[in-house]
Amino acid sequence: MSTLSTHPSGTNYLNHTRGIMSWIFTLDHKRIGMMYLCSVLLSFFVGGMLAVLIRLQLWSPEASLFTQDQYNQIFTLHGAIMVFLVIIPSIPAALGNFVLPIMLGAKDVAFPRLNLFSYHLWVVGALVFLLALVTGGLDTGWTFYTPYSTDTDSAMGGVIPALTAAFILGFSSIFTGMNFIVTIHRLRPPGMTWFRMPLFLWAIYATAIIQVLATPVLGITLMLLAVERAFGIGIFDPSLGGDPVLYQHFFWFYSHPAVYIMILPAMGIISELISIHSHKHIFGYKFIAFSSIAIAIFGFLVWGHHMFTSGQSSLMNVIFSFITFSVSIPSAIKVFNWLATMYKGSISLNTPMLYALSFIFIFSIGGLTGLHLGTLATDIHLHDTYFVVAHFHYVMMGSALLAMIGGMHHWWPKMTGKMYSEFWGRIGCGLVFLGFNLTFFPQFMLGSQGMPRRYAQYDDYLPETVQLFEFYHQLSTIGSLVMAAGFFLTAGYLLHSIFFGVRAPANPWGGRSLEWQCASPPPHDNFAETPTVGDCYDFSVLEWDEKEQGYTWREDVPRPGEEGTG
Amino acid sequence: MSHSHEQHGHGDHPEHLGHHWDNLQQQFEAGKLGMWLFLATEVLLFGGLFVAYAVWRGNNPELYAYGSEYLDVTMGAVNTVILILSSLTMAMAVTYAQLNRQKALLVCLILTFLGACGFMLIKFFEYSDKIQEGILPGAAFYDPPPNLEASNYWNPDLPIIDRHTLLALRIEAAEREREGRPAQIDRPRFGEVSSVAPAAVGPAGFDPDAVRARHVRGEKSKVHPLQDPNRPVNAHMFFNIYFMMTGLHGIHVLVGMIVIGWLIYRAALGHFGSDYFTPVDLGGLYWHIVDLIWIFLFPLFYLI
Numbered sequence: 071m072s073t074l075s076t077h078p079s080g081t082n083y084l085n086h087t088r089g090i091m092s093w094i095f096t097l098d099h100k101r102i103g104m105m106y107l108c109s110v111l112l113s114f115f116v117g118g119m120l121a122v123l124i125r126l127q128l129w130s131p132e133a134s135l136f137t138q139d140q141y142n143q144i145f146t147l148h149g150a151i152m153v154f155l156v157i158i159p160s161i162p163a164a165l166g167n168f169v170l171p172i173m174l175g176a177k178d179v180a181f182p183r184l185n186l187f188s189y190h191l192w193v194v195g196a197l198v199f200l201l202a203l204v205t206g207g208l209d210t211g212w213t214f215y216t217p218y219s220t221d222t223d224s225a226m227g228g229v230i231p232a233l234t235a236a237f238i239l240g241f242s243s244i245f246t247g248m249n250f251i252v253t254i255h256r257l258r259p260p261g262m263t264w265f266r267m268p269l270f271l272w273a274i275y276a277t278a279i280i281q282v283l284a285t286p287v288l289g290i291t292l293m294l295l296a297v298e299r300a301f302g303i304g305i306f307d308p309s310l311g312g313d314p315v316l317y318q319h320f321f322w323f324y325s326h327p328a329v330y331i332m333i334l335p336a337m338g339i340i341s342e343l344i345s346i347h348s349h350k351h352i353f354g355y356k357f358i359a360f361s362s363i364a365i366a367i368f369g370f371l372v373w374g375h376h377m378f379t380s381g382q383s384s385l386m387n388v389i390f391s392f393i394t395f396s397v398s399i400p401s402a403i404k405v406f407n408w409l410a411t412m413y414k415g416s417i418s419l420n421t422p423m424l425y426a427l428s429f430i431f432i433f434s435i436g437g438l439t440g441l442h443l444g445t446l447a448t449d450i451h452l453h454d455t456y457f458v459v460a461h462f463h464y465v466m467m468g469s470a471l472l473a474m475i476g477g478m479h480h481w482w483p484k485m486t487g488k489m490y491s492e493f494w495g496r497i498g499c500g501l502v503f504l505g506f507n508l509t510f511f512p513q514f515m516l517g518s519q520g521m522p523r524r525y526a527q528y529d530d531y532l533p534e535t536v537q538l539f540e541f542y543h544q545l546s547t548i549g550s551l552v553m554a555a556g557f558f559l560t561a562g563y564l565l566h567s568i569f570f571g572v573r574a575p576a577n578p579w580g581g582r583s584l585e586w587q588c589a590s591p592p593p594h595d596n597f598a599e600t601p602t603v604g605d606c607y608d609f610s611v612l613e614w615d616e617k618e619q620g621y622t623w624r625e626d627v628p629r630p631g632e633e634g635t636g
Numbered sequence: 637m638s639h640s641h642e643q644h645g646h647g648d649h650p651e652h653l654g655h656h657w658d659n660l661q662q663q664f665e666a667g668k669l670g671m672w673l674f675l676a677t678e679v680l681l682f683g684g685l686f687v688a689y690a691v692w693r694g695n696n697p698e699l700y701a702y703g704s705e706y707l708d709v710t711m712g713a714v715n716t717v718i719l720i721l722s723s724l725t726m727a728m729a730v731t732y733a734q735l736n737r738q739k740a741l742l743v744c745l746i747l748t749f750l751g752a753c754g755f756m757l758i759k760f761f762e763y764s765d766k767i768q769e770g771i772l773p774g775a776a777f778y779d780p781p782p783n784l785e786a787s788n789y790w791n792p793d794l795p796i797i798d799r800h801t802l803l804a805l806r807i808e809a810a811e812r813e814r815e816g817r818p819a820q821i822d823r824p825r826f827g828e829v830s831s832v833a834p835a836a837v838g839p840a841g842f843d844p845d846a847v848r849a850r851h852v853r854g855e856k857s858k859v860h861p862l863q864d865p866n867r868p869v870n871a872h873m874f875f876n877i878y879f880m881m882t883g884l885h886g887i888h889v890l891v892g893m894i895v896i897g898w899l900i901y902r903a904a905l906g907h908f909g910s911d912y913f914t915p916v917d918l919g920g921l922y923w924h925i926v927d928l929i930w931i932f933l934f935p936l937f938y939l940i
Binding site: 176177178182184244248255257282284293297304316595 | 654655656662665666669670673674676677678680681682683684685687688691692695696773869870872873876877879880884
C-alpha cells in the first residue's frame with residue numbers, strides 16, 4: 071500500500087501506442103489535450119513576441135521601429151492570436167480535455183471523435199489565420215469593428231480569411247463545450263454527485279454553457295461581416311443603409327461572455343490550487359460552484375458596457391452599468407472564499423500555489439478597475455485609453471493566463487510523469503509576477519492621464535505630457551522584457567524536466583480528486599475499474615510518504631466504498 | 637424500448653457501444669443530449685439573423701412592406717407544406733426504426749429525401765427568378781431612388797452642428813410649436829445625430845398606405861423595383877436579409893439531405909433496428925429544426 075495508484079505501472083497513455091499518426095488521429099482525450107497544449111503554447115509564443123514588438127515600438131514617443139500601418143497590424147495580430155488561439159482554448163480545451171474525464175472518473179469524454187474533430191478544426195482555423203497574413207494582413211483590431219473592416223479601401227485583404235478563421239475556431243470551441251456538458255451530465259460514475267464534483271468541473275461546466283450559447287452568435291456575426299465585405303450587402307455599412315453599431319451589439323453579445331469563457335475556468339483552477347496546496351478543505355463549496363453559474367448567466371447581460379460611448383441610449387447605459395456592477399458580486403464571493411480557505415491552512419508555497427496567489431492579487435486589481443470602467447461617468451474619460459488596456463490585461467493575461475500556467479504546473483507531473491525544478495519554478499513565477507505588474511500597472515497611470523490605446527506614436531502632445539507618457543511607457547517596456555525572461559525560464563525548466571526530471575509520484579501535492587488516484591502519467595483508459603468517490607476536498611485521509619516522495623492514503627483510514635467491509 | 641437497451645448492455649460488448657460507455661442506454665441518452673445542445677447552437681446561429689431582422693424591420697417597416705410584394709407567396713406556401721410533410725415522414729421513420737420495420741423505415745427516409753429535393757427545387761426557381769430580374773442582395777441592387785432629392789436621405793455635405801446650436805434649434809422648434817407656428821424641418825440635424833443614413837419615412841420616399849391598399853386588393857406590384865418611382869430608399873435591405881436567412885436555411889437543407897442520404901444508405905444495409913436507432917433519431921431532430929426555422933421564415937418574409 072505504498073501508492074495511491076490503482077494501476078500497475080508500465081504502459082501509460084504516452085507510450086500506449088507509438089508513431090506520429092497515433093497522435094494526430096488519436097481519440098484519447100489526454101493526447102488531444104496535450105496536442106492542444108502544445109499548439110496553444112506555440113501560439114502564445116507568437117502572440118507574446120508580437121507583444122514585445124509593440125512594447126519596443128512604444129519605448130520612444132516617435133514611431134521608431136514600425137510605420138503606423140505596420141503597428142496596426144502587429145497589435146491586431148497580437149490581440150486576435152491571444153484571444154482566439156490562446157486564451158479561449160487554453161484552459162478548457164488543453165487542460166480541461168486532459169483533466170476533466172479523469173477528475174470525473176470517466177474513461178473519456180462523451181464524444182471522442184467530436185473531440186478530435188474540434189482539435190482538427192482548431193488547426194485548420196490557425197492555418198486559415200496564417201492565410202490572412204499572406205493575403206495582405208489585417209489591421210482592424212481583433213474586434214473587426216465596422217465600418218473599418220468593411221471599408222475595402224482602407225482595411226486589408228486579410229479580413230475575410232481572418233473572419234473565416236475566427237468562425238472555424240468558434241465551432242471548435244462550440245464542439246468542445248458540447249462535449250464537456252454531455253460528459254459531465256452523462257459520464258459521472260456512481261457516487262460522483264453534482265456536489266462532489268471538484269470545483270474545476272463546475273467552472274468548466276459553466277464555461278461550456280457559455281461556449282455553446284454565445285459562440286454561434288459570433289459565428290453568424292462574422293459570417294454577415296464576411297458577406298458584407300465581399301458583396302457589400304449593406305447590413306453593417308452605413309453608406310448602404312446599414313448600422314455599424316448593430317455590429318458592435320452582435321459582436322459583444324458573444325465577446326463579452328467570451329471574457330467569462332476565459333476567466334471562469336481560471337477561477338476553477340484557482341479553487342483547486344488554493345485548497346490542495348493549503349491542504350485544507352475548500353471554504354464555501356456551494357457558493358463557489360453557484361457563483362460560477364451566476365457569472366455565466368450575468369455574463370450574457372452586460373455586453374452593452376462596451377458601447378457606453380457608441381451612441382447607446384442613456385437608459386440602456388444605466389441598465390448595463392448596473393448589471394455590470396452586479397457581476398462583481400459572484401467574483402468577490404470566490405475571492406473571499408479562497409482567502410477563507412487559506413486561513414489557518416498549512417500552506418505549501420509550491421510553484422502552482424505561487425501562481426494562485428499571484429492570481430488573487432492580480433485578479434483583485436483587474437476586477438476592481440473594471441468597476442471604474444463600468445461606472446458611466448468615469449468611463450467617458452477612460453474609454454479607449456491605456457486604462458482599458460491595463461484592465462483587460464490584468465484579467466485576461468494576469469488572471470486567465472497565469473492561472474492556466476499555474477494549472478499547467480499543478481498537473482505537469484500528472485501529464486508528463488516528471489517533476490520540474492521547484493527552485494527554478496519559483497524564480498520563474500516571481501519574474502513573471504514582477505514583470506507583469508511592471509508592464510501593466512504603469513498603463514493604468516497612462517490611461518488615467520489620457521494616453522489613447524492603439525497609437526503607434528505619442529509625440530503630438532505638450533512636452534511635459536510626452537515626457538510623462540514616455541516614462542510610463544518605458545517602465546512598461548522594461549516590465550514586458552522581465553516577463554518574457556520569466557516565461558523563457560519557465561519554458562526552459564519545463565522542457566528540461568521532460569528529459570531529465572525526476573519521476574513523478576502519483577500524488578505529489580496531496581490532492582484528493584480522482585486524477586491523483588491514477589498513476590502519473592495515467593494509463594490509456596484512466597481507470598481499470600470505475601473508481602469510488604469521496605469528498606474530494608477532505609485531505610485528512612492523506613499523509614506524506616518519504617519513500618514515494620508523494621502523498622499516500624493513510625493506512626488507518628478506510629477508502630470510500632470500503633467502510634462497510636471494514 | 638429501454639428494456640431492450642439494458643438487455644443488450646449486459647451481454648458482451650455490443651457492436652455499437654463505445655468503449656467508454658456502460659451500456660447502450662447511457663450512450664443513446666448522451667447522444668440525444670449532445671444533439672439537443674447542437675440544436676440550441678443552431679437556434680442561436682439563426683437567432684442572430686432573427687434579431688437583425690427585428691432591428692431592421694423596426695427601423696424600416698416600409699422596406700419590408702415593399703420588399704415582400706416581390707416574393708411569391710404560392711411558392712413559399714407550397715414549400716412550407718412540403719417541409720412539414722417531410723418532417724412527418726421523418727418522425728414516422730424514427731418510429732419504424734424503433735419498431736424494427738425495415739422496409740417502412742427505408743420508404744419514409746426516401747420520402748423525406750424527396751421532400752427536401754422538392755423544397756430545394758422550388759427554392760431554385762424562386763432564386764433564379766429573382767436573379768434574372770436583377771433583384772439581388774447588396775451593392776449589386778443598391779441604387780439611390782429617383783426621388784432622392786425629395787427624401788430625407790442623409791446628405792454628407794450638410795454642416796455638422798455642435799450641441800449648443802442643436803439645443804438652440806430645439807428650443808426654437810418648441811417655441812414655434814407653442815405659438816402654433818408650423819415646425820421648421822431641421823434637416824441638418826441628421827448631420828449631427830449620426831453618420832448613419834436614416835431610411836426615408838412617410839411620403840418622402842414612398843407611401844406605405846398605397847402599398848397596403850394594393851396589398852388588400854391582392855394586386856401584385858408589377859413594376860420592377862429599379863424602375864419604381866415610389867421605391868423607398870434602401871429597398872435593397874429587405875433582399876439582403878431575405879437572401880441571408882433563406883440562403884443559410886437552404887445550406888441547412890442541403891446538409892440535411894446529406895444526412896438523410898447517409899441514413900438511407902445505412903438503412904438499406906439494415907444497420908438500424910429496435911436496439912440501435914440513434915442516428916435516425918438524431919438525424920430526425922436535425923431535420924425538424926430545419927423545418928421549424930422555415931416555419932418562422934415563411935410568415936416573416938412572405939406574409940407579414
